[in-house]
Amino acid sequence: MLDKNLINVLSKIYKYENSKYDFDKKVKVYQTPNNLTEKQKELLEASNFELNRIREHNHDQVIKELKGITENPDLEHIVSNLFIKAVGAGLKRGIQPIFSYYFAKNMPLHDFNPFIKKGYQMENTCKICGMKNRMWGNDSKNLYDLYIGYCRLGGYAEMLLDLKEVVAFENVTATNDEKNIFLKVIDLIGKAPKDEVPSQLIKRLSKEKCLPGSNNTSRIWVVKCLAELGILRNSYSNNYSIMNPFIPYEQKWEWENDIHKKSPPRADVEFPISAWRGKLGVNREFAKRIMTSAKIA
Ligand SMILES: [Zn+2]
Numbered sequence: 001m002l003d004k005n006l007i008n009v010l011s012k013i014y015k016y017e018n019s020k021y022d023f024d025k026k027v028k029v030y031q032t033p034n035n036l037t038e039k040q041k042e043l044l045e046a047s048n049f050e051l052n053r054i055r056e057h058n059h060d061q062v063i064k065e066l067k068g069i070t071e072n073p074d075l076e077h078i079v080s081n082l083f084i085k086a087v088g089a090g091l092k093r094g095i096q097p098i099f100s101y102y103f104a105k106n107m108p109l110h111d112f113n114p115f116i117k118k119g120y121q122m123e124n125t126c127k128i129c130g131m132k133n134r135m136w137g138n139d140s141k142n143l144y145d146l147y148i149g150y151c152r153l154g155g156y157a158e159m160l161l162d163l164k165e166v167v168a169f170e171n172v173t174a175t176n177d178e179k180n181i182f183l184k185v186i187d188l189i190g191k192a193p194k195d196e197v198p199s200q201l202i203k204r205l206s207k208e209k210c211l212p213g214s215n216n217t218s219r220i221w222v223v224k225c226l227a228e229l230g231i232l233r234n235s236y237s238n239n240y241s242i243m244n245p246f247i248p249y250e251q252k253w254e255w256e257n258d259i260h261k262k263s264p265p266r267a268d269v270e271f272p273i274s275a276w277r278g279k280l281g282v283n284r285e286f287a288k289r290i291m292t293s294a295k296i297a
Helices: 004-013 038-047 059-069 075-089 096-106 139-147 158-166 176-190 198-207 216-228 249-262 284-295
Strands: 019-022 027-030 054-058 134-138
Touching (some): 004 038, 004 139, 027 134, 054 059, 059 096, 059 158, 075 096, 075 158, 075 176, 075 284, 096 216, 134 139, 176 198, 176 284, 198 216
Antiparallel strands (some): 019 027
């Protein structure tokens, strides 16, 4: 796991004003600003952290590697504990892995299959997983994002970056306190007023201070991830969960498109979170499954 102090240094570097856009690769490249203290410079150097590891990701290769990594028998235990810690103790690096793991595990092994939709230019997107066929990424910045709780809940090559790192994490065990908070948060969400919308839920969680160590970014992504896990139900598929059999990108796209049609023109909609309302409540079965997977040693 990256050191907290290193993350603090990186947060001074990975800012828009320190970036240059590489138009060929469509990625941002970062330069170290002048405002780092001597101590921060030393820490950065001693860490050997490469600031711009820029790689080209190819769909078929990423999919193969993602399927391969889910064969690891410890991974489910690791991601379950990380997620409980994300909710129960504010471990921001713990939000994404549970999504990446179940997405990769339940997705079929497949080659790139272009998503062709009249009126939309999406030929570079796979209709099964939603991943681009080829694309460049700044792996270093993308990894940093995962440490500040910013997630990629969809077909992204970052899932592989994510799982490759967490599979090597040792002794990730959620404490009883963290487990209790996790369950308490789900109870609290379950008590939502009938017409509560996701943005109001996020505000309520903040006001009630029930997510220790969280900030606005991490609260947003915890809630989005809870919707992906099916703990927050959605109005399109009652039993939806990333832990259940895989739902292709094409289907999710249709649902999302339908939400768009029913929403105000400039609303930012995302499936499944945008299809949650207080009256739909929570599905505790999926929370139980995470608790069970977290136990297995
Ligand atoms: Zn695909």
